[in-house]
Amino acid sequence: MDRLLELQALDSSIDRLESRRADLDAGAEIAAARHAAEEAESALGELRLALDEVQRSQTRLDNELDSMSRKAAAEDKRMYDGSIANAKELEALQHEISSLKERRSRTEDEVLELMERREELEGRAGSIEQDVQKLRVRLEEIGGESVRELDRISGELEQRRAERGALIRELDPELLELYDDLRRQKKGIGAAALVDGVCQACHEQLSALEIAHLKKTDGIRRCEHCRRILVFA
Secondary structure, eight states: OHHHHHHHHHHHHHHHHHHHHHHHHTTHHHHHHHHHHHHHHHHHHHHHHHHHHHHHHHHHHHHHHHHHHHHHHHHHHHHHTTOOOOHHHHHHHHHHHHHHHHHHHHHHHHHHHHHHHHHHHHHHHHHHHHHHHHHHHHHHHHHHHHHHHHHHHHHHHHHHHHHHHHHHTTSOHHHHHHHHHHHHHTTTOOEEEEETTEETTTOOBOOHHHHHHHHHOOSOOBOTTTOOEEEEO
16 A cells, blocks of 8 residues: 555656646746736836926926026015115015015925935836846746756656556556546545544544544545545555
8 A cells, every 4th residue: 555655646746747847838937927027117117107207397396496596586686776665565575575485495395305206216116127127037047947847847757657657557456446536536636644643635633433443444445534545654
């Protein structure tokens, strides 16, 4: 029965290799790498759009600040050059200058906020740009690696199948038929070890009564929970 566990280990290995080969043949890993690169590039594009918008806003505000500064300077000059003698007009001019200073202060605060936002976006964009470059390099590497891995898998499968062919000749045909049938039903696992009373396939604890019964059984032992073939470890 120990040979049956060897067969199960071989079959599990063959299943994993075939699954991996199917993924490579379908280009699953390349597709995943391409998807990751495209997502990173999309995120980078969105950040660059946000940076452009911040730059446009900052340019607009800088122009407004320049305009307000020039206007404030002109109004200051009018206030002190003696060209305004009317008290009401002078009061209105003082109010205008005060309003310009308040607007300029608020605009300067907005510019500072935009500068901080721009710095944050540039940092994130720089980081994502590095990720994009790495993902693109990885995508190119995977193409070559996939070919090499497919060659390796083909060699290993040939070896495992040869080992399996030699092994099954040592097993009872009835046992082998049951094992193969269980593998089809039980997700590739037809036989499992019984370790400390626990089936290593379904991981259920067998009752003490059932374990005692199995020890006395001369024929094929089955798990009371999953019905797979059991081999005492």
